[in-house]
Amino acid sequence: MHSATGRYVGLLYVAPALAFVLVFTAYPLAQMVWMSLHNWSLIAQKKYIAFGNFTKAWYDPQFWTSLNFTLKYTLLITPILMIGGYLIALLTAENTPLRQITRSVVFLPVVIGLGASSLLWYWLFSYDFGLVNRALLDLGIIDKPVLWFGADADVALWAVIVSIVWKVLGFGTILFVAAMHAVPRDVSEAAMVDGAGFWQRVRHITFPLTARTILLVTLISVIGSLLAFDQFYIMTAGQPRNMTATSVFLIYLNSFPYLKLGYGAALSLILAGIILICTVLQMLLSRRSHA
């Protein structure tokens, strides 16, 4: 039947999307590799310097500050999102009206923009106009308002973490609930007949059978955290002294305001490499858990 449609007709249907990917993803990627090998700014002549930009990154304290800060953010927020999301999924997995509503409410911030949620929390955490300081003062938890952004990188980091946990907690929750619903009913019911308590069933049945989803959500959160930009750009603006400038923030700073394009490209490639390693790691782990 299909011989009538010809061997290359199929290719015609895929061609527009293919052309798009070649022009707007593959070509920029190749160009970025090329840029990273050059000393390239808009002001001076561009010059081939081989891996000079990568060596420069190695000796650039700001590169390490940004990378360390991004890794710290990722290492702190990921367990909170995973454990929190999983506990809420366990709490709300059953389909009763109250639990379904709770699930939807927890998911609600996921659909709004990161920019909007960051501006919302930028206000809530504001020194004198923010409701967080007002509420903490009223509750007697603090004696004087906390300067959340601009003074101490760690304080700012925790404020951002609170806002992002609020924003993306529901993402993991919904995926975990879907995975829990896919656990065969008779398995957990058999365990229940055998007298297994709730936490025993979670440990021996639900947890192993949802392990792949846990790995997947971990990967998505890790990548998302490594690429964090909006929340820091809006809430901390990198302050104090670029100590809260994440890796993507540093790429942005070098490529646009500073116009060090070659260096920015090298930083982009390093970050893309780190993310590729995370993806491969997850695929290997996931294959093992499947076997």
Add this chain to the structure above:
Amino acid sequence: MSAFGEAMYERFIQTAPAAASRSRLRTAQGRRRYLVSAICIALSTVMLLPLLASVLASLKSTQEAAALPPTYYPHALSFDSYVRLWNYGAGLPAYFFNSLGAALLTILFCLALTVPAGYGLAKLRIPAKEALFVLLLLGLIVPYQALLTPLFFLFVQLKLHNSLVGLAIVHTAIQLPFSIYVMRNAFEAVPRELEEAAIMDGCNSFRVLFHICLPAVVPAIVTVSLFAFITSWNEFLAALVIMNSDSSFTLPLILAGARQQTSIGGTDWGMLQAGVTISIIPCMAFYLLLQKYYMAGFLAGAVK
């Protein structure tokens, strides 16, 4: 025993002990039910409070929005903040339509590219199909944040920088892998008998796509459009890089800018929260209206 009877018998065997255990479950959970309900209500309250605070702050009067210490809720309702937002910069309608334009173009591009591609990948013979599919998903491995500089220069050459078309192209590049994946799966689920009958009747592949397959993949089209809209409407970094004149800014950009510039000395918190509220509304509305499609796309996106 008939097949139907057999099925019923198996069901009975399975459900009899299950029903007993379910009633045991009920007594065991009776004690816990209040605790679970209390946690659910507390959790929902905590999640809703920031949104509620933002909406309430946007309804404060100009003086109250700038009051120290800040009030928890407005003592008198006022739309002052919305009026100031309406007149901010080039005027709210301009930014709103920029955002809307970029989002609609993103939907258009995504559908124009991925409906034929999904059909081709699912239904037609293509040389090296698997390799092509992987190439189409390239965007999954390379974060777009890393590609913005070369894209910006490409756009300068193509005269697409500072234009909604350019921005929509970046947003399409972000959404393309997900959209192709969803469309291909949707076309694969269309039964082969349908198209074969049409081909017998002399339809070419083009007419098969439009008359036979397209009506069957409407849910996937809604899903792809919905996600394209939400991505484009909320995207910040690409807009920051590509748009460089105030009148071409989208909502997220103008709001981020508005956090420092002010009309009343110091940040205009009331106007800022009015902006947050306005930019959240379309996303919330689409999510609540199209929850079924949203969840379908969400789960498909996560297993890609």
